[in-house]
Amino acid sequence: DQQVKQNSPSLSVQEGRISILNCDYTNSMFDYFLWYKKYPAEGPTFLISISSIKDKNEDGRFTVFLNKSAKHLSLHIVPSQPGDSAVYFCAALTSGTYKYIFGTGTRLKVLA
């Protein structure tokens, strides 16, 4: 049973437009959420995180939104750039467990 789901395996966006990547979770005990970006043949790199006490966190072009009642988070990238083309993973954590649960990833392609 997948506790963290990324239902869109891929997404294509024009350069300069907004990219919206979505993530749903089922476990209400999760209280910390993260997004990672992964290029081929490299390890994931951290992008942005959000605690369950917030509903939004921004870092430059990246904004994460959390809707606890819907058990949904999204990553917005504005404006999208060709260098953003990668696989994006969301992950969730219940504090005190160290057990991060990852989604299956969304491959973003930003078209020049």
Add this chain to the structure above:
Amino acid sequence: NAGVTQTPKFQVLKTGQSMTLQCAQDMNHNSMYWYRQDPGMGLRLIYYSASEGTTDKGEVPNGYNVSRLNKREFSLRLESAAPSQTSVYFCASSQGEADTQYFGPGTRLTVL
């Protein structure tokens, strides 16, 4: 700073062979993790070490053992490799539980 390093980068084993994957970090982090990534799936936690001297099971620990050799090094051992263990293995480290995880470049393991 090299960050998180993993050796080897690639390995091919025959069923039943054993091997140890090595991981080292130079960021003085307390916590270290081993994940596997399979096609169409997210990263799944195999084992983690919250601090030097402790190790705990993650989501998929069967068939693996780990050793936290010191604060820098965390190794993953396959005692009797099986084809189901064909995967890409990532090591990560973080200062604490909800701190940014830094990932190594991965080890691509094939078990024939």
